[in-house]
Amino acid sequence: MIRRTSLPISRRAALTALGAGATLAALFPEARPLRAAPAPAKYFIGVYMPHGMAREFWLPKPGFQISYEGSSLAPFDDAASYGQSFRDQIVALEGLDLTAGLLASTVGHDASRVILTGSGTNGQNASIDQFLAIEQGLGQMTPLSSLVLGVGSANPALQWCISYAKGGTALPKIIDPVATFRHAFGQFLVDPDPAAVARAAREQRLGKSLLDYWTRDLAELSARSPQTERDKLDQHATALRELEKRVIGQSLTCAVPEQPQASQFPAVGSYQGGEPYFDVISNLQIDLMVQALACGVTRVSTLFLADLSRTHFDPLLPEDVHTDVAHRYAAAGREGSGGNPTSQARLARQNHYTYSKIARILQRLSEAGLLQQTVLVAMSDMGDPAKHSSRQVPTLLAGGWGGALRAGRHIDLGAEGTPSNRLLVSVQQAFGVESDSYGQSSDPSVLSGTLALT
Amino acid sequence: MTRARSLCSSLLVLTLGCSSGEPPTSGGAPDHSLGPAVRRLSTAELEATAQTLLGSGTALAAALPPDARQSDYSRNVAQSVDSLLLGQLFDVSRSATETLDLGQAQYPSCARTALPADRECAGAIVNLLARTAFRRSPSALEIEQLLGLFTLGAQGSDFKSGIALVVRGLLGSPKFLYEVTLGEAAPGPNRLTNDELGSELSLLISGRPPDEALLLAASRGALASGEERERQALRLLQLPESAGLYRRFVQEWLGLIGLNGLSKSSQVISGFPALREAMISETNQFVDDVFSHQAGSVAALLAGGYSIVPEALAGFYGIQPTSPGARVNLAGLGRVGILQQASFLATFAHESESAPVLRGKAVLTRLLCLDFPKPTDLGVDIVFPAADPAATTRERFERHATDPVCRGCHATLDGVGFAFENFDAAGHLRTSESGRAIDTSGSIQLDGRELALTDSAALASALANSEQVRQCAARQVVRFAAGKSDVSVEQAFVDSLKAASAERRATFLGLFLEFVKSDWFAWRSAQ
Numbered sequence: 001m002i003r004r005t006s007l008p009i010s011r012r013a014a015l016t017a018l019g020a021g022a023t024l025a026a027l028f029p030e031a032r033p034l035r036a037a038p039a040p041a042k043y044f045i046g047v048y049m050p051h052g053m054a055r056e057f058w059l060p061k062p063g064f065q066i067s068y069e070g071s072s073l074a075p076f077d078d079a080a081s082y083g084q085s086f087r088d089q090i091v092a093l094e095g096l097d098l099t100a101g102l103l104a105s106t107v108g109h110d111a112s113r114v115i116l117t118g119s120g121t122n123g124q125n126a127s128i129d130q131f132l133a134i135e136q137g138l139g140q141m142t143p144l145s146s147l148v149l150g151v152g153s154a155n156p157a158l159q160w161c162i163s164y165a166k167g168g169t170a171l172p173k174i175i176d177p178v179a180t181f182r183h184a185f186g187q188f189l190v191d192p193d194p195a196a197v198a199r200a201a202r203e204q205r206l207g208k209s210l211l212d213y214w215t216r217d218l219a220e221l222s223a224r225s226p227q228t229e230r231d232k233l234d235q236h237a238t239a240l241r242e243l244e245k246r247v248i249g250q251s252l253t254c255a256v257p258e259q260p261q262a263s264q265f266p267a268v269g270s271y272q273g274g275e276p277y278f279d280v281i282s283n284l285q286i287d288l289m290v291q292a293l294a295c296g297v298t299r300v301s302t303l304f305l306a307d308l309s310r311t312h313f314d315p316l317l318p319e320d321v322h323t324d325v326a327h328r329y330a331a332a333g334r335e336g337s338g339g340n341p342t343s344q345a346r347l348a349r350q351n352h353y354t355y356s357k358i359a360r361i362l363q364r365l366s367e368a369g370l371l372q373q374t375v376l377v378a379m380s381d382m383g384d385p386a387k388h389s390s391r392q393v394p395t396l397l398a399g400g401w402g403g404a405l406r407a408g409r410h411i412d413l414g415a416e417g418t419p420s421n422r423l424l425v426s427v428q429q430a431f432g433v434e435s436d437s438y439g440q441s442s443d444p445s446v447l448s449g450t451l452a453l454t
Numbered sequence: 455m456t457r458a459r460s461l462c463s464s465l466l467v468l469t470l471g472c473s474s475g476e477p478p479t480s481g482g483a484p485d486h487s488l489g490p491a492v493r494r495l496s497t498a499e500l501e502a503t504a505q506t507l508l509g510s511g512t513a514l515a516a517a518l519p520p521d522a523r524q525s526d527y528s529r530n531v532a533q534s535v536d537s538l539l540l541g542q543l544f545d546v547s548r549s550a551t552e553t554l555d556l557g558q559a560q561y562p563s564c565a566r567t568a569l570p571a572d573r574e575c576a577g578a579i580v581n582l583l584a585r586t587a588f589r590r591s592p593s594a595l596e597i598e599q600l601l602g603l604f605t606l607g608a609q610g611s612d613f614k615s616g617i618a619l620v621v622r623g624l625l626g627s628p629k630f631l632y633e634v635t636l637g638e639a640a641p642g643p644n645r646l647t648n649d650e651l652g653s654e655l656s657l658l659i660s661g662r663p664p665d666e667a668l669l670l671a672a673s674r675g676a677l678a679s680g681e682e683r684e685r686q687a688l689r690l691l692q693l694p695e696s697a698g699l700y701r702r703f704v705q706e707w708l709g710l711i712g713l714n715g716l717s718k719s720s721q722v723i724s725g726f727p728a729l730r731e732a733m734i735s736e737t738n739q740f741v742d743d744v745f746s747h748q749a750g751s752v753a754a755l756l757a758g759g760y761s762i763v764p765e766a767l768a769g770f771y772g773i774q775p776t777s778p779g780a781r782v783n784l785a786g787l788g789r790v791g792i793l794q795q796a797s798f799l800a801t802f803a804h805e806s807e808s809a810p811v812l813r814g815k816a817v818l819t820r821l822l823c824l825d826f827p828k829p830t831d832l833g834v835d836i837v838f839p840a841a842d843p844a845a846t847t848r849e850r851f852e853r854h855a856t857d858p859v860c861r862g863c864h865a866t867l868d869g870v871g872f873a874f875e876n877f878d879a880a881g882h883l884r885t886s887e888s889g890r891a892i893d894t895s896g897s898i899q900l901d902g903r904e905l906a907l908t909d910s911a912a913l914a915s916a917l918a919n920s921e922q923v924r925q926c927a928a929r930q931v932v933r934f935a936a937g938k939s940d941v942s943v944e945q946a947f948v949d950s951l952k953a954a955s956a957e958r959r960a961t962f963l964g965l966f967l968e969f970v971k972s973d974w975f976a977w978r979s980a981q
Binding site for chain 2: 102105107108144145148153154155156157165167168169170171172173174183202203205206207209210213214216217218221224225226228229232233235236238239240242243246270271272273309310319320322323324327328384386387388389390
């Protein structure tokens, strides 16, 4: 049984119970899968992987061997590092093209926009995470409808975002773990001091009045605005409802975790001195993300990971991964020969690092008992990064998908390229959405169809 | 090859558009109008208003997520109020109002001693604050609603707490967060309301809420007149606080905002983060100077022959430090204008090497308003030239000229970009690369003529005298003002400028004034 704690939770009590570095197992000792039988998926996680994929070291060997030397997928079969092997919890999906993007001149780095939206630059639809959270109500009952995170860059330009609101606007990412903590858990911190409790009660009263005031004004503005502005104002209304949940206060299904110590990462931004701390930041963002899912703060999250440039975490990689690894990659043919094996191995090291972070997500999900109900999709904006090609993008699916994914295998959709929209259709169906298309394109035929994942 | 060329050419023509040849309309709805819109203010605009409300700086801009941009402009009609922004706004406004000082000169003197029950004093302050936040006079009902917040905030507390809640209410109000340009509620094309005209004029010209003089002019209906809008704009442009807007416009127009998100290889330069600040400082001071003394002359920006070099950048440029703010003639170093400033050169370069394609594309898209198809539209992969320590960057990129598919667009792009090859990835002057002499020769198609270029200084001189550049500058003003790209309106505005004086067409001051005066500023199409 999951313990439900009514608000306000005593910050002092919570922090007394938890020491620094407490594991999720300690945080959620009672957390276990809710059902033994397959159930519709409940949680969605989307992860962006930077700079394309080295297929040569991504491809599982016969028998779904993924722990061979140099394999970028090896972290998923590394029980020593991640508590257990997740080999049987993943699918290596090959043959997807970001077709809707290709048809709309949205390629290369900008194709990160296509990953979860299934539409190109001018698409107006929401990304699948926001579609599930807002339009399908997955985030309706949780304090946050979704948690959009990143590492390194808060830039809301196309090449830095995978989450998009209805209307096509990129959603901002939180890149500072302290800000992530405050956004996800700050509202549940209440000082038990009587004066502080009185202040909080007053603040709640004032907050409700402010919300009433703003909601009335927004309704008035919406009523006289043209249809072209409606998506934008609807998003504002959604933001107000989200703030209302925070002001009113909602219940939390676990104790508030420890706040990250800012001293661990004196800088957080790319090119702003944050690079040496990206590993710490990535880990904290992942832990907070899964804690937020486990605590019922949200059911939907995305994470935009950074590359290894200037981090010096991997001494075998050059300083500038973008130019000297991704641009210098020389692929083998689909039959597996040719190209430059050294360049392939280098890109695979970058991919391996990113997958190690996803393995950490799976580890945390497993510890929290959420893995079987989670749909995780991890994808890059490119397959071959030297060509800036958004075709043939090796993709990772993980989690139980609520029974909609038969994992532990390699699926090859073929060299001709399958529109990635089909993956998004399969995702929405895993959440019980009975629709057979997703995204927007000048060619509607790319939007429909599903993948055979079970 | 043929397909690549023809597609490239057709898109160039499409983007430039065609002149309708029709005279500009005056005093009524123009043939092409911007659509009615609700634009969320940029973080800089939000911060400027919050500062005016609170009388001091706030942490608003730093706390809010960065702006989503259109064509690099932060004035963007597509921006919205998302959950993260609203939550952070809620938190920042609460902490900012905790230090609210009602003893400041901007507040009525009654504020210093008023008791919670003093609604008269509260009403005076609320009216003042709402005029700033809403960028217009509040209605009696709006004052009453805000006084309701005041009463709630002051209840069981003090007068200041009541005003603080009002300020929080204003900072989260849609009436503050959005610039509304819907026009009068009538069928067909709409003229903006008097209030909308005042708000739009102030935000466009100064990036701030309207001052009292502008609010008065708006309330009297004077801004319906293009001449009065121009007069008010000229007045606003002379205010020191408007200078920040020029800087922002130029940085966004030329894409220099990207510099803060870039790094350079330690093999190219050390200490780049500190130098980056100096680069931005140089451009800001130069822009200030050109706008203050030469009305934002396009020619002076591109080929004025001088700059204002911060001490931290002097060594990088190979000159002796000069007194702060002094003009320095850098023409002898090949730095004749903003395109040879390190900020531009470093922005449009890779981490460890120069980028002729990026530099060429920046000039052609931002100064000539051309557009190019993506290589993938042509069925071409974007492949970075292989490393070759024995070749110059130019030699590696010249593969574009031999590949028939690439040549369609790259003959145009690279011909411009190669002219900058005497500047490395950080913008440092160089005469050789990989032990080989630098070749800065290039070419450009300008004003219908093919020009051979000796280097980027020659390019800058040609651009400075180009009608095509002046027309693109006019388009950029419309794009910035509109918060989006609208090719029809841009073309119509360019056409209308045929009747304007040469000076008007050649300076950003003139272009902004012409736009503010025009019907495209004042009218919106039917909803």
